[in-house]
Amino acid sequence: MATRKNSHAGFTVPGLTLTNGHKVGEILQLRLHALNDLQLTLKHAHWNVVGRNFIAVHEMLDPEVDEVRGMVDETAERMATLGVSPNGLPGELVKSRSWDDYSIGRAGTGEHIAALDLVYKGVVASHRQAIGEVGPLDPITEDMLIGQTAKLEHFQWFLRSHLEDGAGNLADAAAHTEKAAAAAAK
Numbered sequence: 395m396a397t398r399k400n401s402h403a404g405f406t407v408p409g410l411t412l413t414n415g416h417k418v419g420e421i422l423q424l425r426l427h428a429l430n431d432l433q434l435t436l437k438h439a440h441w442n443v444v445g446r447n448f449i450a451v452h453e454m455l456d457p458e459v460d461e462v463r464g465m466v467d468e469t470a471e472r473m474a475t476l477g478v479s480p481n482g483l484p485g486e487l488v489k490s491r492s493w494d495d496y497s498i499g500r501a502g503t504g505e506h507i508a509a510l511d512l513v514y515k516g517v518v519a520s521h522r523q524a525i526g527e528v529g530p531l532d533p534i535t536e537d538m539l540i541g542q543t544a545k546l547e548h549f550q551w552f553l554r555s556h557l558e559d560g561a562g563n564l565a566d567a568a569a570h571t572e573k574a575a576a577a578a579a580k
Contacts (some may be wrong), residue, residue: 402478404431405422407475407477410532415476419473419476422478422524423473424491425542426469426473426480428516429517429542431487432513439498440456442498442506444503445503448503451507451556461549470564476535480533484518497509497572497573498573499562502580504557508575511550511553511575513556513572521539521542522543565578
């Protein structure tokens with residue numbers, strides 16, 4: 395029996411061309427990396443958050459971690475269904491990503507919340523871009539990404555409710571880096 399040495403099977407789902415199925419799977423690979431990174435980042439913040447409202451933020455992050463882990467599995471399984479081998483290895487994630495590691499260590503609740511707001515902003519924006527790319531090719535994958543994006547936006551709303559003042563302004567609105575967002579929320 396011959397062993398396949400590439401990451402693409404000789405099949406995809408019925409109704410898609412092999413080319414389109416594999417293209418959608420390749421688009422999902424970056425979503426898989428982003429979601430894997432997000433669940434690790436959320437857990438890192440969960441372990442490193444301190445100060446006022448510690449327990450509320452600490453416990454708010456655990457269900458988000460669990461939900462994002464579910465999205466990781468859902469995305470990887472969709473890739474396999476499309477005939478593309480998902481790569482969840484950390485080295486591949488680091489090599490392929492266009493973003494840096496989360497830059498906040500042990501810090502107060504406001505600092506982590508503001509920094510995570512920027513993380514969610516990036517993940518949600520890139521998920522929305524992927525929706526636009528896969529939509530014309532595969533409505534099933536588009537639907538999966540839409541559902542994931544809705545949940546990610548909901549989690550970001552949870553964070554932003556801690557950063558919002560009575561006039562609807564976010565403490566980290568002008569920040570473009572996690573460290574700047576954290577400083578603005580101190």
